[in-house]
Each structure stands twice: as C-alpha cells, then as structure tokens.
Amino acid sequence: MATGDELKEALRDSVDRDYTFMHICGTHEAAIARTGLRSVLPEGLKIVMGPGCPVCITPQGEIDAAIEFVDKGCIVATYGDLLRVPGTRGSLESSGGDVRVVQGVHKAVEIAEKTDKEVVFISVGFETTVPTVAATLLTEPPENFSILSCHRLVPPAMKWLLEQGEASLDGFMLPGHVCVVAGYEDYEQFPVPQVVAGFEAEDILLGLLMLVRQVNEGRHEVENAYPRAVNRTGNQKAKKLMYEVFEPADVEWRGFPVIPASGLRLKQEFARYDAKEKFGIEIKHVEKTTGCICDRVLRGIAQPTDCRLYGKVCTPRTPVGPCMVGHEGACKIWSLYHLRRP
Template sequence: MADGKDIKKALDDIVDRKYTFMHICGTHEAAIAKSGLRSILPEDLKIVMGPGCPVCITPQGEIDAAIEMAEKGCIIATYGDLMRVPGTKGSLDNIDGDVRVVQGVHKAVEIAEKTDKEVVFISVGFETTAPTVAATLLTDPPDNFSIVCCHRFVPPAMKYLLEQGEAQIDGFMLPGHVCVVAGYEEYEEFKVPQVVAGFEADDILLGLYMLVKQVKEGRGEVENAYPRAVSREGNKKAMDMIYRVFESHDVDWRGFPVIPDSGLKLKPEFEKYDALKKFDVEIKHVEKHSACICDKVLRGVADPTDCKLFGKACTPQNPVGPCMVSHEGACKIWALYNQKR
C-alpha cells in the first residue's frame, strides 16, 4: 500500500461489521484528533482511548501526597501537565508552597544542587520516562533530593481490561513510544489482535487495517507496523536500568482498582531517595465523589462527550477532571479539536 489513500480504500473494503479498537497512548489520540481521522473512518469502525495518559491515571492520593510535602516546606518539582490535576485539597498550582515546573528529573536535581532545601520530584510516566529517572538515581544525586515514584507499566492495565471485559474491544493499537523502550514481547501473552503503530495518520490507518485483518482471519497476535522505531526486544539497556533501580508492586490507577504489579517502587538500596519514607507521607486511596466520568473514559466505556460536565463546567481553562488537564488527555484533546464520537 503506497500511501494513505490506498490504505483508506483497503480499510473501507475490509470493514464488514462493527469493530471497536482501543489505543493506549495519548499521542495517538492527539494525532487522530488533529488529523481529523475519525471523520474519514468507515462508519462501523470505532477507535477509543484507554489508560494511555500517565497524568490522567495518576490518582488523587498521589496528588495529595505531593501537596502534603509542599506544605512541609519541600520544593516540589514536576512536569507542567501535573500541576492542575485535582487532588482532594486542590491542585499543585493553587497551593501555598514552592512548586516548580521542570522539563525532566535532571532539572529537579539541578535545583537540589543549588539549595539547602529538600527537593522532591513527582515522577510520573510509563516505561518512557522511568529510564531517565533510574539513570539519574544511579549518578548519586544530592542528599536533599528525593522522588515520589508514580511510574506505571502498561501491560498489567491491558490485562485488567481484558479480564474485566467491560469494554467490548476487538483489539488494541499498542503505544508506539512505550514500545520503543519496552518492546512488545510482553504483549504476546495476550491472545488478541494487537498492532504497534506510529503517529502519522498513515501509520494509524495502517494499524487499523492490520487489526481488522487479524480479526477477520481469526488471529490474535502482535504485529509491528512501526519497525522504523520499534523492535520486539525494545531498548534493553533502558529496561535493564529500570530494573536496577525499581521493582514492581501493586498500585492504584485513577479510574481503576489496584492493579497487581503495575507500578514501580524503589528497591531497598535506593530508598534514601524515597520521599514518602523520608517525610513520613502516605498515599491514601480516595473514593470518587464527582460527576466527572474520566474513569469511564480511561476504561474505554465512555466518550468525553458523554460527560454532562464536558464543555460546560469542565473546560481546558477550568478542568474538573484529569482528562481535561493533560495535553494527552482525551477530554482536552476532544475539546481542542471539536471531536465527536
């Protein structure tokens, strides 16, 4: 297939019933919306977003812990997307504390090197950002530097979604950026159609075509439509670095219950950098008490426009839920690009 027009025609020809596929990457959602891809898909083909935005799935308890540390006098450093994510006591951008936006963990370390105050980096992200944090901790950063580890792995969340069967999903478009680092070998345990896709419109159309083809042929395997960036084994050096510093544990995802072995925590030999232990702060589970349906959007059982708050009480300028905060959040993307189901 030479170009997008050819792929589009092939996709139109092959779709013969209703299909629903889930992608697990906020960048995929942004690319789909920005290119207007949904408007040209066959009527019976739907693509929904899953828990592919690391900021969106950060639970309120982790935000509350960060706020508590700021109230204890720590300098809090984190990514800009996390600043407006609501906890139970507000968000990091409206508290009386020293909270700074940084481009990465190395910038947080630079702050620590220039002050006597305690600096805490709120470390979020999937397999994509965890290696840089691991590499930084291996360099023996200053004693006044520590992290709140909010990293999560994607495959356990996929396993949960498949086991629950809540969303009627025919297959998954795997996250290209995550697979650059982690590869796709671990996804092979899931005997459902899966395709690793890139982020151009043609990449996504090709991924959808390959997914439909797998369903029609009764196959359930992982195919790689992004070989220019992704290999089966991924970046072994980066993954080895993660496992030198972190180990897996059971953790909350916003919109989900506790998912076994889906989070990362520091190994005992690196616990001096664990801000929770250092400042005796606990991440508490918080029950949902809001009309916001971000939890359903993250599980692929609702569209942003199904929420009665969307575009009214909840806007990019005044977000109620995390999916309206992050540039990888489905609600913000749909609001910015006027998306419809």
C-alpha cells in the same frame, strides 16, 4: 508504506462487521483528533481511548501526597501537565508552595544542588520516562533530593481491561513510544489482535487495517507497524537501567482499582531517594465525589462528550478531572479540536 487514500480504500474493502479497537496512548488520540481520522473510517470501525495518559491515571491520593510535600516546606518539582490535576485539596498550582515546572528529573536535581531545602520530584510516566529517572538516581544525586514514584506499566492495565470485558474490545493499538523502550514481547501473552503503531495518520490507518485483517482471519498476534522505531525486545540498556533501580508494585490507577504489579517502586538500596519513606507520607485511596467520568473514558466505555460537565463546568481553564488537564488527556484533546459527539 501505502498512501493514506490507499489505506482508506483497503479499510473500506476489509470492514464487513463492527469492530472496536482500543489505543493506549494519548499521543495516538491527539493524532486521531488533529487529523480528523474518525470521520474517514468506515461505518462499524470504532477506535476508543484507553488509559494512555500518565497524568490522567495518577490517582487523587498521589496528588494529595504531592501537596503534603508542599506543606512540609519542600520544593516540589514536576512536569507542567501535573500542575493543575485536582486532588482533594486543590492542585499543586493552587497549593501556594514552591512548586516548579521542570522538563525532566535532571533539572530537579540541578535545583537540589543549588539549595539546602529538600527537593521532591513527582516522577510520573509509563516505561518511556523511567530509564532517565533510574539513570539519574544511579549518579547519586544530593541527599536533599528524593522522588515520589508515580510510574505505571502498561501490560498489567491491559490484562485488567481484558479480564473485565467492559468495552467488548476486538484488539489493541499498542503505544509506539512505550514500545520503543519496552519492546512488545510482554504483550504476546494476550490472546487478542494487537498492532504497534506510529503517530502519523498513515501509521494509524495501517495499524487499524492490520487489526481488521487479524480479526477477519481469526488470528491474534502482535504485529509491528512501526519498525522504524520499535523492535520486539525494545531498548535493552534502558530496561536494564529501569530494573536496576525500580521493581514492580501493586498500585491504584485513577478510574481503576489496585492493579497487581502495575507500578514501580524504588528498590531497597535506593530507599534514601524515596520521598514517601523520607517524610513518612502515605498514599491514601480517595473516593470520587464529582460528576467527572474520566474513569469511564480511561476504560474505553465512554467518550468525553458523554460527560455532562464537558465544555460547561469542565474546560481547559477550569478542569474538574485530569483528562481535561494533560496534553495527552482525551477531554483536553477533544476540547482543543472542538470535538462534539460524532
């Protein structure tokens, strides 16, 4: 790979108009902010955030459902990022129930094996985390274990974004972690420039250069700038596991409407592990009532500093919206690196 300086020079030579590219990965945003990449990009080249933080796009209705499990006396296990995401009645952290942070679904199963109480795992994440959940359910965990599936699939969200045309996007930087599992063949349906990129500064610069060149040459294809980890078809064994246990479902994203086939629900043969069915809980749509603009940040039409709450009412210690909670949330990342309006 070329050096960072060589890539920056090549970008300066290639940029001859305004370009806007969207990444769909919180880890990309963290790398961009940590390395100060936006400050070295040529004028006219802009990279915006998309719905790449799984915690951030979990709607309030799912957080409210998680708190209902607490109300029913369940032990609720989840990732630490989800703990402080606000619902309409507070967060899991403030619920006063038996809520435990775990590193993965297998740890939640271990809790269930050691208690007679019901254990519900709040299962969030894109394609990256689904195979381990599927593999765990195939081992037939104890009867007192169940999950709330909050999983999302990236391509349907991209399709929705392209159909809206809100952000006037010239192309996408595809999520490296997701593509390790899912590959990138599903993205070939979109007639826009796309590049799979890794997470070092040079990876991101190379991805941007490849996107700029596609635009300049009038091409639209999926190119892979992360071949050391990603191939076109992804991890076949992981995908087989995923679709053995889950099937696509129409679900709402925070900041988005219901997007067809963008979520994953358990297949009927695994319904005994479906916490919604087990406890008769319904996921309800919740209208936004705060001044938080996470919905606009997730759609690439605003940046954290556009929000009047950012750094004032909304901080990592007192988050108003989910983008200030998770380590992949844009507002949390910008606050961590003390970023203000560019």
